[in-house]
Amino acid sequence: MDLGSMFEFAVGRHPFGVALVEGGHSYTFLALNQEVNRVASSLRKLGIGRRDRVMVLLKNRRQTVCLFWAIQKLGAIFTPVNYHMSIQDIQHCVYDVEPKVIVFEAVAEAAVRKLRLEETPIFISLEPDDGDISYDELVHSGEDTFDAVPVDDDEIAIMLYTSGTSGVPKGVPRSHKNEYASTLAHIIQNHYDPFDSTLGIMPLYHTMGVHSLLAMTFLNAKFVVAQDVRDESVPEILCREKITCLYMIPTMYRDLLANHRIENYDLSHLQKIAYAGAPMPEALVSDCFRALHPQRFVNHYGSTEIHTLTTCAYLHRKPGSAGKPGINQWIRLMSLDPDATVNDGVKRGEVGQVIAHLGSAEAFKGYWNRPEVTRQVIQDDWYLTGDLGVFDDEGDLFVVGRVDEMVISGLERVSPAKVEEVLSGHPDVLEVAVVGEQDEHLGQIVVAYVVPRCEQLSPLELDRYCKQSGRLSTFERPRKHVFVEHLPRSATGKVMRRALLSTREK
Template sequence: MDLGTVFDCAVDRYPHKIAMVQDNKVLTFLQLNDEVNRLASSLQKLGIVKRDRVMVLLKNRIETVCLFWAAQKLGAIFTPINLRLSPEATQYCINDAEPKIVVYEKISQRAVMNAKFNERPLLISLEPDEGDLSYGELVAKGSNAFSGSPCGDDDIAVMLYTSGTTGVPKGVPRFHRNEYASTMAHIVQNRYELFDSTLGAMPLYHTMGVRSLLSMCVLNGKFVLFPDFDARKALMLLSEEQITCLYMFPTMYLELLNDPCFADFDLSVLKKIGYAGAPMSAALTQKCFHMLKPNHFINHYGSTEIYTFTTCSILDKKPGCAGRPGIHQKIRLVRPDAGSAAALENIIEPGEIGEILIYAESIEAFKGYWNRPEATRKAIRNHWYHTGDLGYYDEDGDLYVVGRVDEMVISGGENISPGEIEEVLLQHPKVAEAVVLGEEDEHWGQIVAAFIVAKDASVTVQELDQFCKQHPKLSNFKRPRKYVFIPEIPNSPSGKMLRREIRKELLSKIEM
């Protein structure tokens, strides 16, 4: 089913249910449809047709949502990009996608206006009297009597750009069937129900944000938009709007639960919570259970390319566990050997660490990167998507993710996963954060170096070394041979450690 039809069905089913809330603006599905149709008819008059890219550099706003649905009705490709990208990366994405229009707001205006376009798109601003046209003009000049373009399952609905931590960002085209199947899986996996509601805290340039929006549409639920994340305001909205579901980055949960006024807000109807995008510590997991008291709490492990890999909803018993394959998915763990086709057959035993491969013929899976055939060939081989992630199965057959193939430390011929060691170090009561890297060594090839943010300044190297020696889950050859105490560890907005940044900054600048 195409997404434009999904939206029309929701409007016909419950036209007077609340669809969107942002500040003091409330739109029913019928009112939202009216603005979407007016916008789509104006875009159609400007020449936007099927497969044209509609690029959006906006926060989570009603305008962003209307552009999403207008693109779906036109058969165009909704192409949002991260507002935090550098001007160079923004320019790259615009020229790579070759959009017909670019919609921007004040925060993204400079990056758009300073870009050197290979082919200049039409520039549309949220501000009146800015750009070639304003968003308000488009809606005002549009008509509700609008006839869209029919789309097939294999037409592209959305193109998201990956974060680009391994180079320039890559466009990930997603078909209508990918988006519909991923949304239905999300609803099932999170146990969402008709008329549920959620906080639109996840950015709509991120697959988690798109999934939250689509889920609420399918269920005629309420989507409460949240342009700028702030823990206090999030608590206020959760309470005032009586939100039932939450799906966020771990860092957002941390800020929410650490707010000194948390107890002042009534979150009693919030019963379904989930996270993705980065690992969540055992301590934060326990805090979520204790303070939010969810009926259902899920860890979702996936990617932009293939929405669901695995999910785990027994986090009270296994915090940090990635769990079992999603409802549309098959996975395989093999010995890390990125250059060999035979790697597909090198399936590892339970308890061993291997690279996680995901079946690329899943209905949730993309078919290849935009304009990047070499990257596609590297990522998808013999119908399997190579995640570059390392993991292992426990004795029950549940998956744990422990790091990246390209972050593997090879010391004395032994493969060592940094994530394993970090997990142990974080169990020490005087350690707040830890990151492990391989440092070049003439004798061993590499040694394990641990960078520690202390919770208690009295912690010593000897104390940590003894702790690692005695820990039952850590082999002796894996324990760190060097410790460095640092004030903080750089993270991405989703809470992922920026290991390349750490390596560049710490290994090159800190005297050890």
């Protein structure tokens, strides 16, 4: 089942139901569909068709949602990119995906203007006179009706970019079948119902944001766009729009509960909450139960490559548990022995690498233009997640770390090797090792252990150097710089990152 058809089914069922709310203004499914058709017909006039990539550098807003559905109706590929990324990484994504169109807004204008392009795409801006054509011009020159292009289930609907061990963003193609199956699983696992509502606070360049939108659309539910949301306004939106479902990362729940005004708002409609993206501290789990009184509270453990790995809906009994495999999934733990294969497991209670079977309808088939990386993570129809996990006596999974020691800060993944490469370029840095230090707010923060060449080197100077390099995004820059005399190494000369953290903890 293709996504464009799913949207049209929703429009046909309840054309006058509220589909989207932005800034207090409501749009029915019928009104949204009219704008979607106008954008789709205009894009087709510009030559955009089946399998073409449309890169989107936008915040969560009505235009982003309309572009998403217009692109699905065209049979093209929605390719959202994190506009917070460094210019170098955005440049890589452009070279990698070769978009026919780049849609951007003011927040991404500086990056777009610095792109080096071999073939120039069509630039569409939200601002008038800032691109080849504006979004409003697309709407005004389009038509109210549009016949969606027929597509196969296995054709790519969405391309999401995720960071990897190399530090270079990897394109993850997601087929219509992948997204259809993932969304149905998401609805079932979270106990969503028709006419529910959610706060669209997770970015639409991330799998969590995409599935929030899809789930609400499939159910003729309300998607409340949240862009530039101030912490103090979130309770107001939840109350005003009678939000029933939340799907956020742990730090967002922490910020919500820390709001001193939350008790002034009626949040009794909020019944179902879920989190993903990072572990949630047990204390925060307890605080969510106490303050929000959810009827259902789910830890959703997944990835961009496979939307659902496991879920846990009994956090009151097992806070911190990732639970059991999703309804489409089969997972195992693989031995950490260097010569291990997917057939080599571990005993219950022992740590192993989480691997997931690719027979799942939610699973991708490999990275875009990256066969060498695909071979590293796919072995005999199993996807090697890189996560470390352990099963307890009841068969519930607990995720305990990363095989490659990738730092997961907030919603973003940071490659230690990439940060080390930048810092190593400073003339006063002899050696450097980057690790993730536990942080209650972000899950982990980036910490650089530096062996300096001179005593005058300071953390301020290193942070300035990282900023000026232009190679690191804001979330990739170290939050701390720790100066050490030497880096601990193994007998083979490899830096022992865990030893750095254990020494600091002492």
